[in-house]
Amino acid sequence: GAVVSQHPSRVICKSGTSVKIECRSLDFQATTMFWYRQFPKQSLMLMATSNEGSKATYEQGVEKDKFLINHASLTLSTLTVTSAHPEDSSFYICSARVSSHDEQFFGPGTRLTVL
Amino acid sequence: GQSLEQPSEVTAVEGAIVQINCTYQTSGFYGLSWYQQHDGGAPTFLSYNALDGLEETGRFSSFLSRSDSYGYLLLQELQMKDSASYFCAVRGATNKLIFGTGTLLAVQP
Numbered sequence: 008g009a010v011v012s013q014h015p016s017r018v019i020c021k022s023g024t025s026v027k028i029e030c031r032s033l034d035f036q037a038t039t040m041f042w043y044r045q046f047p048k049q050s051l052m053l054m055a056t057s058n059e060g061s062k063a064t065y066e067q068g069v070e071k072d073k074f075l076i077n078h079a080s081l082t083l084s085t086l087t088v089t090s091a092h093p094e095d096s097s098f099y100i101c102s103a104r105v106s107s108h109d110e111q112f113f114g115p116g117t118r119l120t121v122l
Numbered sequence: 123g124q125s126l127e128q129p130s131e132v133t134a135v136e137g138a139i140v141q142i143n144c145t146y147q148t149s150g151f152y153g154l155s156w157y158q159q160h161d162g163g164a165p166t167f168l169s170y171n172a173l174d175g176l177e178e179t180g181r182f183s184s185f186l187s188r189s190d191s192y193g194y195l196l197l198q199e200l201q202m203k204d205s206a207s208y209f210c211a212v213r214g215a216t217n218k219l220i221f222g223t224g225t226l227l228a229v230q231p
Contacts, residue, residue, distance in 0.1 A: 041218065050209060051165065051221045100164055102219070111219050115164045 013114035028086045028117045030101030036081035037103035045098040091121045124148045126222030133228045142195045142225045150215025154193045159207045205229045
């Protein structure tokens with residue numbers, strides 16, 4: 008089956024620093040990747056959608072200058088949390104799909120803790 | 123706006139049957155999916171309904187009624203390992219997967 012990986016799985020950083028999270032589709036080419044955020048005991052909230060080679064589309068309320076998304080290739084998307092603060096501590100999950108009518112495959116998630 | 127509502131918690135005993143409901147209000151509708159998520163893990167795909175009716179996959183079944191904007195996940199012969207959060211999700215007009223509020227299932231011995 009289709010596999011999506013994320014790196015790192017866990018990261019702890021100091022307030023004010025930037026953190027980059029990578030999402031890779033290992034055995035398929037993902038034209039579209041999605042980034043979700045999940046706070047404890049809550050649902051997955053879609054942050055943004057990125058298509059390879061174009062700018063990401065952000066959901067309402069998500070700051071595009073704070074959460075930088077790059078989808079430079081068909082197998083890699085990165086999410087950079089800039090100037091992270093404790094309220095950014097969350098579980099970040101990426102998802103990828105081949106085409107618009109295909110299933111979305113999810114990565115294992117990255118737990119970010121900002122001190 | 124879009125909303126998918128689920129009961130927040132359900133408790134059942136091993137061997138029992140439990141039904142988790144999902145009502146949705148979305149702009150456009152391409153199908154209803156169900157995902158399981160264990161604490162600290164990623165969501166794993168369980169089932170998908172694009173048309174009305176019941177889809178069965180082993181111990182899990184999923185039902186959809188598009189006219190009622192309603193679906194449910196049925197789990198049979200519950201096992202302790204089924205304790206997890208369950209999310210319904212809809213792919214709507216924007217073709218993005220939007221998740222429901224989630225249901226925490228606790229299976230007791």
